[in-house]
Amino acid sequence: MRDVTGRWRRSGRGGARADGRAPARRAACALAAALMALQAALTGCSGLTGGPDARDRALQGALDRWAAALRDRDESAFLAAVDPDAEAYRAEQRRVFANLAAVPLASWDYRLVRTGGFAPERGEGGGRRVAAEAELRYRLAGYDSVPVTTRSRLTLVERGGRWYVAGEDTRQSGRQLWQQGPVTVVRGERSLVLGAGQDRARLRALADLADKAVPAVGSAWHAKPREWPGRVVVEMPASLERMAALLDSPVSNYRGIAAVTTGEAGGTGAAAPADRIIVNPEAYGVLGDFGRRIVLTHETAHVATRAKTTKATPLWLSEGFADWAAYRGTGRTPRQAAPELARAAAAGRLPGQLPGDPDFGFAGEAGKLARAYEEGWLACRMIADRWSEEKLVAFYRAVGEHGHRDGAVETALRDVLGISPAEFTQRWRSYVAEQLRAG
Incomplete structure (x- = not known):
């Protein structure tokens, strides 16, 4: 209308x-x-001069002032954008402002996405409220080449002709690290580690491992200029529950999972997506030094390959490549690195085909998930052994560039490796049996 x-x-x-x-x-x-x-x-805007377009411009202006105050580290201006009558929300935003003090922000902006109708506010002061969905876009200085984007459901209220932010959907509480407590920042040579509820020494150890993971992955992936900047951002919340809140998923999905990488598959243009490695402090904490090294290198490989990982890329390839990059040069044998698959092989249960995407589900039988990772790793290891490391990287890129899943692997097998899917599967099954027998 x-x-x-x-x-x-x-x-x-x-x-x-x-x-x-x-x-x-x-x-x-x-x-x-x-x-x-x-x-x-x-x-629902009959009482607002100028109509919905004018209202939306006023709402955007309020969000712009709020964002500018945070970028300028101006606490007074930041709180001045919050409804003076929303005492609990003002106290919460005061804490968020303080929690962000050490976070190096290169940008922080809101974009009004949509608004709902608004009704007279009940209580002293009158005014009108509007429900709004806003998109927060921010970049970490020196690390993000494109913004991280997240959406929030906000409530804004008009008082005396001026709009204020009055509240936020509580179901979204905790989705950002700074909503969980003061953020401690540790800078590495190639990493930025953000922690909430963690001591600095633990975060420093995490940064040291991330600094070693970056060049290890770089030598395996051979990134092209501007495809990957060769640095990572790692976040460690206080608990498994806080990790699940960051990922907006059930706790059960990540129990026993040491870390995950978030980000948008398939970059746009030359800019790499803004990824985050999220560490589960509980599962990560029970690992030894070698296990932690493997975890950080594996997740760093996902960051490096993200721009070339698309909907066409099966999980056996993306997870298998990440494991291959992590174990590369460690001297670990297949039986040491693939214990679940080795036990299955010893019992006469060799895999008949490459694992499908559902086999990589976090919720399910742990042994099945482990075997899926090990099978994908041995498939990538076979390509590197039987063809070359360069061919493995070329195969990965060719699959991702196909654009859609149907025919992606088949075409890349033919064009890069000169082999059919059936022959590849047969060679892989033989390779698995051979490698697990050899130790």
Whole structure:
């Protein structure tokens, strides 16, 4: 309805008809008024001068002031953008502002996505409220080449002709690390580690391992210029429950999982997506030094390959490559690195085909998940052994560039490795049996 009214207003400018008669003008004005009244009724904005477009501009202006105050580290201006009557929310935002003090921000902006209708506010002061969905986009200085994007459901209130942020959907609480407590920042040579509820010494050890993981992955992936900047951002919350909150998923999905990497598969243009390695402090904490090294290198490999990992890339390839990069050069034998698969092979249960994406589900039998990772690793290891490491990287890129899943692996096998899917599977099964027998 808004678009119809806008077109009518443009065509209605200019006054009376060329022959000087006015009835058509009066009719046009009457119809325009009716349309405007209908629009106001539909949007719930009949009491707001300027209509929904003016309202949305005012809301965006309030969000712009709020974001600018945070970028400028101006606490007074930041809190001035919050509803003075929303005492609990103001106290919460005061804590968030303090929690962000050490976080190196290169940018922080809000974009109004959509708004709902609004109704008179109950209680002292009157005013009107509007529900709004806003997109927060921020970058960490020196690490993010593109912004991290997240959405929030906010409530804004108008008081005395000015809009304030008055609240946020509590179901989204804890989805950002700084909502969970003061953020401690540790800088490595190639890493930035952010922790909440963690001591600095533990975060420093994490940064040291991440610094070693980056060049290890770089030598395996051979990233092209601007494809991957050769640095990682790692976050460690206080607990498994806090990790699940960051990922907006059930705790059961990550119990026993030492770390995961978040990010958007398939970069746009030359910019690499903004990834985060999220560490589960509980599962990570029970690992030895070698296990921690493998975990950080594996997740760093996901960061490095993200721009070339698309919907066409099966999980056996993306997870198998990450494990291959992690174990590469460690001297670990297949039986040492694939214990679950070795036990299955010893019992005469060799895999018949490469694992499918559902086999990599976090919720399920732990041995099945481990075997899926080990099978993918041995598939990638076979390509590196039987063809070359360069061919493995070329195969990975070719699969991702296919654009969609159907035919992606088959085409890359033919074009890069010169082999059919059936022959590849048979060679892989033989390779698995051979490697697990050899130790």
